[in-house]
Amino acid sequence: MGGKVSCTLGEVKNRADFILYWGGNPAECHPRHFTKYTIMQKGKFLPEGRKGRTMVLVDIRETMSVKAADIFLQVRPGKDFEVVTALRALVKGNRVDTALVEETGLKLEQLQDLVDRMKRCKFGVIFFGMGLSMTRGKHMNSAAVLTLAAEMNAFTKFVAMPMRGHGNVAGADMVLRWTTGYPFGVNLCRGFPRFNPGEFSTVDLLVRGDIDAAFVLGADPGATMPQPGIDTLARVPTIVLDPKVTHTSKLARVHITTSVTGISSPGTAYRMDEVPLPLRPVLKSPYPSDEEVVRRIIAAVDKKSAWLPKPATMASGVM
Amino acid sequence: MTVTITQNATCTFCGCVCDDIELHDDGVKIIKTKAACSLGASWFVNHTAEKLYPDALIDGKEASVDDAVEAAAEYLHRANMPLVYGLSNVTCEAQREAVSLAEKIGAVIDSHTSL
Ligand code: SF4
Numbered sequence: 001m002g003g004k005v006s007c008t009l010g011e012v013k014n015r016a017d018f019i020l021y022w023g024g025n026p027a028e029c030h031p032r033h034f035t036k037y038t039i040m041q042k043g044k045f046l047p048e049g050r051k052g053r054t055m056v057l058v059d060i061r062e063t064m065s066v067k068a069a070d071i072f073l074q075v076r077p078g079k080d081f082e083v084v085t086a087l088r089a090l091v092k093g094n095r096v097d098t099a100l101v102e103e104t105g106l107k108l109e110q111l112q113d114l115v116d117r118m119k120r121c122k123f124g125v126i127f128f129g130m131g132l133s134m135t136r137g138k139h140m141n142s143a144a145v146l147t148l149a150a151e152m153n154a155f156t157k158f159v160a161m162p163m164r165g166h167g168n169v170a171g172a173d174m175v176l177r178w179t180t181g182y183p184f185g186v187n188l189c190r191g192f193p194r195f196n197p198g199e200f201s202t203v204d205l206l207v208r209g210d211i212d213a214a215f216v217l218g219a220d221p222g223a224t225m226p227q228p229g230i231d232t233l234a235r236v237p238t239i240v241l242d243p244k245v246t247h248t249s250k251l252a253r254v255h256i257t258t259s260v261t262g263i264s265s266p267g268t269a270y271r272m273d274e275v276p277l278p279l280r281p282v283l284k285s286p287y288p289s290d291e292e293v294v295r296r297i298i299a300a301v302d303k304k305s306a307w308l309p310k311p312a313t314m315a316s317g318v319m
Numbered sequence: 320m321t322v323t324i325t326q327n328a329t330c331t332f333c334g335c336v337c338d339d340i341e342l343h344d345d346g347v348k349i350i351k352t353k354a355a356c357s358l359g360a361s362w363f364v365n366h367t368a369e370k371l372y373p374d375a376l377i378d379g380k381e382a383s384v385d386d387a388v389e390a391a392a393e394y395l396h397r398a399n400m401p402l403v404y405g406l407s408n409v410t411c412e413a414q415r416e417a418v419s420l421a422e423k424i425g426a427v428i429d430s431h432t433s434l
Contacts, residue, residue: 030333031356037335164334168414172406172430175414184432189400189425201433202404211427213398215391217417219405219431237394245372253394255376256387260366262331263349267410272334279410280328282344283368288384290409294416296384300392301423 005150007125007159008273009036014043015157018121020056022145023080024129024163027064033163034068038127045122054117058083059131073114076105078136083111084144090115091151119155126160133162139197164272167218167261171270206232217241217290218261222248241290256293259285267291320345330359331408401426 012019019038026033034040042049057069060077075083082104089096090111101108118124126149133142145160152158164170173183180186182195185202198204202221205211206229213236222230223246230251238252249255259265264285268276288296322343329338340363341353348367352360375387382390395401403421406414407430421428 030335031358032335032337036337036339166334166431167331167408168336168410169407169431170334171411172414173432175406175411175418176428176430179415179418180428185427185429186421187427188422189427191425197433200427200429202402202427202429203433205402205427205429211398211400211402213394213401215395215401215403215417215420215426217403217405217413218407218409221404237398239391239394243366243372245376249376250379252376253378254387254391256384256391257372257374261408261410261413262329263363263366264368265410265413267412269329269331269336269410271336276411277329277336277338279331280325282323282325282328282342282349283347283366285368286370287374290413291416293384293388294413294420296388297391297395298416298420298423300388301396301420304392304396 003150004146005153005159006161006273008275009038009271011123011159012125012273013037013041015045015123016043016125017046017052018054018056018118018124020058020118020124020126021065021069021163022058022126022128023060023131023133023135024127025059025063025065025131026127026129026163027068029129029165030163033127038125039068054121056114056117071114073106073110076103079104080132080135080141081137081144084141084148086111087115088144088148088151091118091148091155118152118158121156124149124152124156124158126158127163128160129163130165161273168269170272170274171268171276174270174274174276203229206230209235212236214238215241216248216252217258217294220246220248222246222251241293243287257287258290258293259287261290265289265291322350330355330362332359332362395420395424395426398424398426403428404430406430 039055046052055069056071058073066072086096098108128145149158149160177183180193185197185200187194187200209232234251239254240249240252241258243260262279264281264283266281325342328340328342340355343351349363352363373381375382375384403426
Protein backbone atom coordinates (compact mmCIF):
# COMPACT_ATOMS: atom_id res chain seq x y z
CA MET A 1 0.00 0.00 0.00
CA GLY A 2 2.43 2.60 -1.15
CA GLY A 3 1.48 6.18 -0.43
CA LYS A 4 -0.83 5.26 2.42
CA VAL A 5 -1.40 8.16 4.83
CA SER A 6 -1.04 6.54 8.20
CA CYS A 7 0.50 6.85 11.65
CA THR A 8 1.17 4.76 14.73
CA LEU A 9 -1.41 3.93 17.39
CA GLY A 10 0.66 6.02 19.81
CA GLU A 11 -0.11 9.09 17.72
CA VAL A 12 -3.79 8.17 17.70
CA LYS A 13 -3.72 7.93 21.49
CA ASN A 14 -1.98 11.28 21.91
CA ARG A 15 -3.59 13.31 19.15
CA ALA A 16 -6.74 11.90 17.55
CA ASP A 17 -9.85 13.90 18.49
CA PHE A 18 -11.93 12.32 15.72
CA ILE A 19 -12.04 8.55 15.36
CA LEU A 20 -14.08 6.77 12.73
CA TYR A 21 -14.46 2.97 12.64
CA TRP A 22 -15.77 1.64 9.34
CA GLY A 23 -16.93 -1.95 8.86
CA GLY A 24 -15.43 -3.33 12.01
CA ASN A 25 -16.48 -4.42 15.47
CA PRO A 26 -13.51 -3.63 17.71
CA ALA A 27 -15.48 -4.23 20.92
CA GLU A 28 -15.56 -7.92 20.08
CA CYS A 29 -12.73 -8.48 17.61
CA HIS A 30 -10.02 -6.13 18.93
CA PRO A 31 -11.19 -5.79 22.54
CA ARG A 32 -8.43 -3.50 23.79
CA HIS A 33 -8.37 -1.16 20.79
CA PHE A 34 -10.71 1.36 22.47
CA THR A 35 -9.14 1.19 25.89
CA LYS A 36 -5.47 0.96 25.03
CA TYR A 37 -5.07 3.02 21.87
CA THR A 38 -8.04 5.06 20.83
CA ILE A 39 -11.07 6.53 22.54
CA MET A 40 -10.66 5.83 26.27
CA GLN A 41 -7.08 6.96 26.82
CA LYS A 42 -5.94 10.37 27.97
CA GLY A 43 -3.38 11.60 25.46
CA LYS A 44 -0.66 14.23 25.52
CA PHE A 45 -2.86 16.64 23.55
CA LEU A 46 -6.13 15.19 24.81
CA PRO A 47 -6.02 15.62 28.59
CA GLU A 48 -9.78 15.04 28.79
CA GLY A 49 -9.55 11.56 27.29
CA ARG A 50 -12.88 10.20 26.06
CA LYS A 51 -14.63 13.59 26.43
CA GLY A 52 -12.18 15.24 24.08
CA ARG A 53 -12.80 12.74 21.30
CA THR A 54 -15.63 12.05 18.88
CA MET A 55 -16.19 8.46 17.82
CA VAL A 56 -18.22 7.55 14.78
CA LEU A 57 -19.09 4.01 13.76
CA VAL A 58 -20.14 3.07 10.25
CA ASP A 59 -21.45 -0.45 9.78
CA ILE A 60 -24.25 -2.42 8.18
CA ARG A 61 -25.67 -3.58 11.52
CA GLU A 62 -25.69 -2.70 15.19
CA THR A 63 -22.85 -4.46 16.93
CA MET A 64 -21.47 -4.34 20.47
CA SER A 65 -19.27 -1.45 19.36
CA VAL A 66 -22.29 0.86 18.88
CA LYS A 67 -22.46 1.44 22.63
CA ALA A 68 -19.05 3.08 22.57
CA ALA A 69 -19.88 5.37 19.65
CA ASP A 70 -21.10 8.99 19.71
CA ILE A 71 -22.62 8.62 16.27
CA PHE A 72 -23.67 5.43 14.51
CA LEU A 73 -24.32 5.41 10.79
CA GLN A 74 -26.02 2.30 9.46
CA VAL A 75 -25.22 1.72 5.80
CA ARG A 76 -27.11 -0.67 3.54
CA PRO A 77 -24.99 -3.77 2.84
CA GLY A 78 -22.76 -3.33 -0.20
CA LYS A 79 -23.18 0.47 -0.33
CA ASP A 80 -19.94 1.47 1.40
CA PHE A 81 -18.21 2.57 -1.78
CA GLU A 82 -21.11 4.89 -2.63
CA VAL A 83 -20.95 6.45 0.84
CA VAL A 84 -17.19 7.05 0.62
CA THR A 85 -17.62 8.55 -2.83
CA ALA A 86 -20.37 10.90 -1.60
CA LEU A 87 -18.17 11.92 1.34
CA ARG A 88 -15.27 12.67 -0.99
CA ALA A 89 -17.55 14.86 -3.10
CA LEU A 90 -18.89 16.70 -0.03
CA VAL A 91 -15.36 17.24 1.28
CA LYS A 92 -14.58 19.05 -1.96
CA GLY A 93 -17.81 21.04 -1.74
CA ASN A 94 -19.39 19.35 -4.77
CA ARG A 95 -23.14 18.90 -5.11
CA VAL A 96 -24.44 15.42 -4.24
CA ASP A 97 -27.77 14.01 -5.37
CA THR A 98 -30.03 13.40 -2.33
CA ALA A 99 -31.72 10.42 -3.96
CA LEU A 100 -28.39 8.71 -4.62
CA VAL A 101 -27.36 9.19 -1.00
CA GLU A 102 -30.66 7.79 0.24
CA GLU A 103 -30.01 4.54 -1.64
CA THR A 104 -27.17 3.90 0.78
CA GLY A 105 -29.53 3.98 3.77
CA LEU A 106 -28.20 7.33 5.00
CA LYS A 107 -29.36 10.94 4.62
CA LEU A 108 -27.45 13.74 2.98
CA GLU A 109 -27.61 15.77 6.23
CA GLN A 110 -25.93 12.92 8.12
CA LEU A 111 -23.08 12.83 5.62
CA GLN A 112 -22.76 16.63 5.60
CA ASP A 113 -22.62 16.62 9.40
CA LEU A 114 -19.93 13.93 9.27
CA VAL A 115 -17.86 15.92 6.77
CA ASP A 116 -18.21 19.07 8.90
CA ARG A 117 -16.95 17.21 11.94
CA MET A 118 -14.08 15.71 9.97
CA LYS A 119 -13.00 19.14 8.77
CA ARG A 120 -13.33 20.65 12.24
CA CYS A 121 -11.15 18.11 14.02
CA LYS A 122 -7.45 18.57 14.69
CA PHE A 123 -6.42 15.01 13.98
CA GLY A 124 -8.75 12.47 12.42
CA VAL A 125 -8.31 8.78 11.89
CA ILE A 126 -10.32 6.17 9.99
CA PHE A 127 -9.93 2.53 11.03
CA PHE A 128 -11.43 0.23 8.45
CA GLY A 129 -12.23 -3.44 8.97
CA MET A 130 -13.17 -6.47 6.94
CA GLY A 131 -16.76 -5.26 6.75
CA LEU A 132 -15.39 -2.70 4.30
CA SER A 133 -12.45 -4.46 2.67
CA MET A 134 -14.03 -7.90 2.23
CA THR A 135 -17.49 -6.93 0.98
CA ARG A 136 -18.74 -5.69 -2.41
CA GLY A 137 -16.03 -3.45 -3.85
CA LYS A 138 -13.29 -5.10 -1.77
CA HIS A 139 -9.91 -3.41 -2.34
CA MET A 140 -11.64 -0.57 -4.21
CA ASN A 141 -13.38 0.27 -0.92
CA SER A 142 -10.07 0.28 0.95
CA ALA A 143 -8.52 2.44 -1.76
CA ALA A 144 -11.48 4.88 -1.58
CA VAL A 145 -11.14 5.25 2.21
CA LEU A 146 -7.38 5.74 1.95
CA THR A 147 -7.98 8.40 -0.70
CA LEU A 148 -10.61 10.11 1.45
CA ALA A 149 -8.10 10.29 4.31
CA ALA A 150 -5.40 11.63 1.99
CA GLU A 151 -7.77 14.29 0.57
CA MET A 152 -8.82 15.39 4.05
CA ASN A 153 -5.26 16.59 4.56
CA ALA A 154 -6.13 19.69 2.54
CA PHE A 155 -8.17 20.73 5.61
CA THR A 156 -6.68 19.03 8.65
CA LYS A 157 -4.41 16.17 9.66
CA PHE A 158 -6.08 12.90 8.70
CA VAL A 159 -4.95 9.29 8.49
CA ALA A 160 -6.39 5.84 7.76
CA MET A 161 -5.43 2.39 8.95
CA PRO A 162 -6.74 -1.14 8.31
CA MET A 163 -7.79 -3.15 11.38
CA ARG A 164 -5.62 -6.21 10.96
CA GLY A 165 -6.58 -9.47 12.62
CA HIS A 166 -5.00 -12.90 12.54
CA GLY A 167 -1.88 -12.64 14.67
CA ASN A 168 1.05 -11.51 12.59
CA VAL A 169 -0.61 -11.02 9.21
CA ALA A 170 0.67 -7.42 9.21
CA GLY A 171 4.17 -8.88 9.55
CA ALA A 172 3.60 -11.11 6.52
CA ASP A 173 2.87 -7.98 4.45
CA MET A 174 6.00 -6.29 5.75
CA VAL A 175 8.33 -9.26 5.21
CA LEU A 176 7.01 -9.92 1.69
CA ARG A 177 7.33 -6.21 0.88
CA TRP A 178 10.93 -5.90 1.92
CA THR A 179 12.00 -9.21 0.40
CA THR A 180 10.04 -9.22 -2.87
CA GLY A 181 8.66 -5.69 -3.27
CA TYR A 182 5.02 -6.84 -3.09
CA PRO A 183 2.78 -7.40 -0.05
CA PHE A 184 1.04 -10.74 -0.86
CA GLY A 185 0.33 -13.14 -3.73
CA VAL A 186 3.89 -13.07 -5.08
CA ASN A 187 4.82 -15.54 -7.82
CA LEU A 188 8.49 -16.56 -7.83
CA CYS A 189 8.07 -19.38 -10.39
CA ARG A 190 10.23 -17.60 -12.96
CA GLY A 191 12.94 -16.81 -10.45
CA PHE A 192 11.84 -13.19 -10.02
CA PRO A 193 8.79 -11.74 -8.25
CA ARG A 194 5.57 -11.12 -10.14
CA PHE A 195 2.44 -9.68 -8.51
CA ASN A 196 -1.09 -10.07 -9.77
CA PRO A 197 -3.92 -10.39 -7.24
CA GLY A 198 -6.72 -12.52 -8.66
CA GLU A 199 -4.21 -14.58 -10.64
CA PHE A 200 -1.69 -15.44 -7.94
CA SER A 201 -3.95 -15.17 -4.88
CA THR A 202 -4.28 -18.42 -2.99
CA VAL A 203 -8.04 -18.78 -3.29
CA ASP A 204 -7.88 -18.38 -7.08
CA LEU A 205 -4.92 -20.74 -7.46
CA LEU A 206 -6.63 -23.37 -5.33
CA VAL A 207 -10.06 -23.08 -6.91
CA ARG A 208 -8.57 -23.28 -10.41
CA GLY A 209 -6.30 -26.13 -9.29
CA ASP A 210 -3.21 -24.42 -10.71
CA ILE A 211 -0.72 -25.64 -8.14
CA ASP A 212 0.98 -29.01 -7.81
CA ALA A 213 2.13 -28.81 -4.16
CA ALA A 214 1.28 -26.69 -1.13
CA PHE A 215 3.27 -25.69 1.90
CA VAL A 216 1.04 -24.26 4.63
CA LEU A 217 2.26 -22.61 7.82
CA GLY A 218 0.42 -20.48 10.36
CA ALA A 219 -2.97 -21.00 8.70
CA ASP A 220 -5.71 -23.57 8.24
CA PRO A 221 -7.02 -23.20 4.67
CA GLY A 222 -8.61 -26.66 4.95
CA ALA A 223 -11.16 -25.03 7.26
CA THR A 224 -11.65 -21.70 5.50
CA MET A 225 -11.27 -22.14 1.73
CA PRO A 226 -14.19 -22.85 -0.63
CA GLN A 227 -14.69 -26.58 -1.28
CA PRO A 228 -12.99 -26.73 -4.74
CA GLY A 229 -9.92 -25.16 -3.07
CA ILE A 230 -9.94 -27.75 -0.31
CA ASP A 231 -10.21 -30.47 -2.96
CA THR A 232 -7.04 -29.12 -4.58
CA LEU A 233 -5.21 -29.21 -1.24
CA ALA A 234 -6.26 -32.85 -0.83
CA ARG A 235 -5.25 -33.77 -4.41
CA VAL A 236 -1.74 -32.27 -4.48
CA PRO A 237 0.94 -33.08 -1.90
CA THR A 238 0.29 -30.67 0.97
CA ILE A 239 2.73 -30.03 3.79
CA VAL A 240 1.54 -28.40 7.01
CA LEU A 241 3.49 -26.80 9.86
CA ASP A 242 1.22 -26.10 12.83
CA PRO A 243 1.12 -26.41 16.62
CA LYS A 244 -2.05 -28.49 16.25
CA VAL A 245 -3.20 -31.22 13.90
CA THR A 246 -5.53 -29.01 11.85
CA HIS A 247 -8.18 -29.64 9.20
CA THR A 248 -5.47 -29.02 6.62
CA SER A 249 -3.14 -31.50 8.37
CA LYS A 250 -5.79 -34.17 7.99
CA LEU A 251 -5.78 -33.90 4.21
CA ALA A 252 -2.03 -33.31 3.97
CA ARG A 253 0.72 -35.80 3.09
CA VAL A 254 3.08 -34.31 5.66
CA HIS A 255 2.36 -32.58 8.97
CA ILE A 256 5.04 -31.32 11.33
CA THR A 257 4.07 -30.07 14.79
CA THR A 258 5.72 -26.77 15.73
CA SER A 259 5.83 -24.68 18.88
CA VAL A 260 3.26 -21.93 19.45
CA THR A 261 4.32 -18.47 18.29
CA GLY A 262 4.70 -16.03 21.16
CA ILE A 263 4.03 -18.64 23.84
CA SER A 264 6.94 -20.96 23.07
CA SER A 265 8.75 -19.60 20.03
CA PRO A 266 10.51 -16.24 20.14
CA GLY A 267 10.65 -13.66 17.38
CA THR A 268 8.97 -10.51 16.14
CA ALA A 269 5.35 -9.67 15.33
CA TYR A 270 3.92 -6.53 13.72
CA ARG A 271 1.09 -4.57 15.28
CA MET A 272 -1.63 -3.31 12.91
CA ASP A 273 0.09 0.10 12.73
CA GLU A 274 3.22 -1.65 11.44
CA VAL A 275 5.24 -1.29 14.61
CA PRO A 276 7.34 -4.42 15.17
CA LEU A 277 7.23 -5.86 18.69
CA PRO A 278 9.39 -8.57 20.25
CA LEU A 279 7.64 -11.66 21.60
CA ARG A 280 8.31 -12.96 25.09
CA PRO A 281 7.76 -16.73 25.08
CA VAL A 282 7.29 -18.22 28.55
CA LEU A 283 6.87 -21.97 28.01
CA LYS A 284 9.46 -24.41 26.70
CA SER A 285 7.87 -26.45 23.95
CA PRO A 286 8.72 -30.07 23.12
CA TYR A 287 8.40 -29.10 19.45
CA PRO A 288 10.74 -27.11 17.18
CA SER A 289 9.74 -23.61 16.00
CA ASP A 290 8.33 -22.94 12.52
CA GLU A 291 11.46 -20.96 11.75
CA GLU A 292 13.70 -23.91 12.57
CA VAL A 293 11.65 -26.43 10.58
CA VAL A 294 11.53 -24.21 7.48
CA ARG A 295 15.28 -23.77 7.75
CA ARG A 296 15.73 -27.56 7.88
CA ILE A 297 13.52 -28.03 4.82
CA ILE A 298 15.60 -25.41 2.98
CA ALA A 299 18.75 -27.34 3.90
CA ALA A 300 17.18 -30.57 2.61
CA VAL A 301 16.11 -28.87 -0.66
CA ASP A 302 19.62 -27.46 -1.03
CA LYS A 303 21.02 -30.97 -1.29
CA LYS A 304 18.96 -31.57 -4.42
CA SER A 305 19.66 -30.19 -7.90
CA ALA A 306 18.69 -26.58 -8.66
CA TRP A 307 15.42 -26.16 -10.56
CA LEU A 308 16.55 -23.15 -12.56
CA PRO A 309 18.09 -23.99 -15.96
CA LYS A 310 21.89 -23.96 -15.94
CA PRO A 311 23.39 -20.75 -17.39
CA ALA A 312 25.00 -22.72 -20.27
CA THR A 313 21.68 -24.16 -21.50
CA MET A 314 20.09 -20.73 -21.25
CA ALA A 315 22.83 -19.24 -23.43
CA SER A 316 22.32 -21.86 -26.13
CA GLY A 317 18.62 -21.14 -26.13
CA VAL A 318 17.50 -24.61 -25.04
CA MET A 319 15.28 -23.90 -22.09
CA MET B 320 5.13 -25.98 41.87
CA THR B 321 7.13 -22.86 41.20
CA VAL B 322 5.36 -20.06 39.48
CA THR B 323 7.28 -17.77 37.16
CA ILE B 324 5.97 -14.30 36.52
CA THR B 325 6.76 -12.64 33.20
CA GLN B 326 6.11 -8.94 32.70
CA ASN B 327 5.33 -7.26 29.39
CA ALA B 328 4.65 -10.42 27.42
CA THR B 329 3.18 -9.93 23.96
CA CYS B 330 -0.20 -11.24 22.83
CA THR B 331 -0.49 -12.00 19.12
CA PHE B 332 -4.08 -13.14 19.10
CA CYS B 333 -5.35 -10.05 17.30
CA GLY B 334 -3.86 -7.11 15.42
CA CYS B 335 -3.60 -5.01 18.60
CA VAL B 336 -0.51 -7.06 19.59
CA CYS B 337 -0.70 -5.85 23.21
CA ASP B 338 2.77 -5.99 24.74
CA ASP B 339 1.89 -5.25 28.36
CA ILE B 340 0.59 -8.64 29.48
CA GLU B 341 1.64 -10.21 32.77
CA LEU B 342 1.84 -14.01 32.65
CA HIS B 343 2.08 -16.47 35.53
CA ASP B 344 3.22 -19.96 34.50
CA ASP B 345 4.17 -23.19 36.22
CA GLY B 346 6.49 -24.34 33.44
CA VAL B 347 3.82 -26.34 31.63
CA LYS B 348 0.78 -24.09 31.65
CA ILE B 349 0.02 -20.42 31.88
CA ILE B 350 -2.17 -20.25 34.95
CA LYS B 351 -2.93 -16.57 35.15
CA THR B 352 -2.86 -13.50 32.92
CA LYS B 353 -3.12 -9.84 33.79
CA ALA B 354 -4.05 -6.97 31.44
CA ALA B 355 -5.09 -9.31 28.60
CA CYS B 356 -8.66 -9.13 27.29
CA SER B 357 -10.86 -12.22 27.38
CA LEU B 358 -9.76 -13.32 23.89
CA GLY B 359 -6.09 -12.93 24.75
CA ALA B 360 -6.44 -14.56 28.16
CA SER B 361 -8.09 -17.67 26.75
CA TRP B 362 -5.47 -17.84 23.99
CA PHE B 363 -2.69 -17.82 26.57
CA VAL B 364 -4.22 -20.37 28.93
CA ASN B 365 -5.25 -22.73 26.15
CA HIS B 366 -1.72 -23.38 24.93
CA THR B 367 0.52 -25.54 27.02
CA ALA B 368 3.99 -27.05 26.83
CA GLU B 369 2.51 -30.54 26.95
CA LYS B 370 3.13 -33.01 24.18
CA LEU B 371 -0.39 -33.46 22.85
CA TYR B 372 0.35 -34.22 19.22
CA PRO B 373 2.81 -36.49 17.40
CA ASP B 374 6.07 -34.84 16.28
CA ALA B 375 5.13 -35.37 12.67
CA LEU B 376 2.78 -37.26 10.39
CA ILE B 377 3.45 -38.70 6.95
CA ASP B 378 0.29 -39.89 5.16
CA GLY B 379 -1.47 -39.79 8.51
CA LYS B 380 1.07 -42.06 10.23
CA GLU B 381 3.40 -40.93 13.00
CA ALA B 382 6.89 -40.15 11.77
CA SER B 383 10.08 -38.47 12.92
CA VAL B 384 10.70 -34.81 12.16
CA ASP B 385 13.78 -35.81 10.13
CA ASP B 386 11.75 -38.06 7.83
CA ALA B 387 8.97 -35.48 7.54
CA VAL B 388 11.48 -32.76 6.61
CA GLU B 389 12.94 -35.06 3.92
CA ALA B 390 9.49 -35.91 2.55
CA ALA B 391 8.51 -32.22 2.50
CA ALA B 392 11.69 -31.26 0.66
CA GLU B 393 11.12 -34.03 -1.88
CA TYR B 394 7.53 -32.99 -2.65
CA LEU B 395 8.39 -29.30 -2.88
CA HIS B 396 11.46 -29.88 -5.01
CA ARG B 397 9.52 -32.05 -7.44
CA ALA B 398 6.66 -29.55 -7.88
CA ASN B 399 6.52 -27.14 -10.82
CA MET B 400 4.23 -24.63 -9.20
CA PRO B 401 4.20 -25.03 -5.44
CA LEU B 402 2.30 -22.65 -3.19
CA VAL B 403 3.59 -21.34 0.14
CA TYR B 404 0.58 -20.08 2.08
CA GLY B 405 -0.46 -18.78 5.47
CA LEU B 406 2.23 -16.82 7.34
CA SER B 407 -0.31 -15.43 9.81
CA ASN B 408 0.39 -17.09 13.13
CA VAL B 409 4.16 -17.21 12.72
CA THR B 410 6.98 -14.81 13.52
CA CYS B 411 8.59 -12.47 11.00
CA GLU B 412 11.71 -14.62 11.29
CA ALA B 413 9.75 -17.70 10.15
CA GLN B 414 8.11 -15.62 7.39
CA ARG B 415 11.53 -14.59 6.13
CA GLU B 416 12.63 -18.24 6.00
CA ALA B 417 9.41 -19.08 4.14
CA VAL B 418 10.21 -16.43 1.50
CA SER B 419 13.65 -17.92 1.11
CA LEU B 420 12.16 -21.40 0.68
CA ALA B 421 9.62 -20.05 -1.83
CA GLU B 422 12.41 -18.50 -3.86
CA LYS B 423 14.43 -21.72 -3.78
CA ILE B 424 11.59 -23.95 -5.00
CA GLY B 425 10.07 -21.35 -7.37
CA ALA B 426 6.77 -21.01 -5.54
CA VAL B 427 3.91 -18.58 -5.23
CA ILE B 428 3.96 -17.13 -1.72
CA ASP B 429 0.82 -15.64 -0.23
CA SER B 430 -0.81 -14.71 3.09
CA HIS B 431 -4.30 -14.15 4.52
CA THR B 432 -4.14 -10.60 3.16
CA SER B 433 -5.12 -11.82 -0.30
CA LEU B 434 -8.46 -13.25 0.84
S1 SF4 C 1 -4.85 -8.88 24.67
FE1 SF4 C 1 -6.78 -8.85 23.48
S2 SF4 C 1 -6.67 -6.91 22.34
FE2 SF4 C 1 -4.60 -7.34 23.05
S3 SF4 C 1 -3.64 -8.46 21.33
FE3 SF4 C 1 -4.47 -9.99 22.74
S4 SF4 C 1 -6.51 -10.44 21.89
FE4 SF4 C 1 -5.85 -8.49 21.00
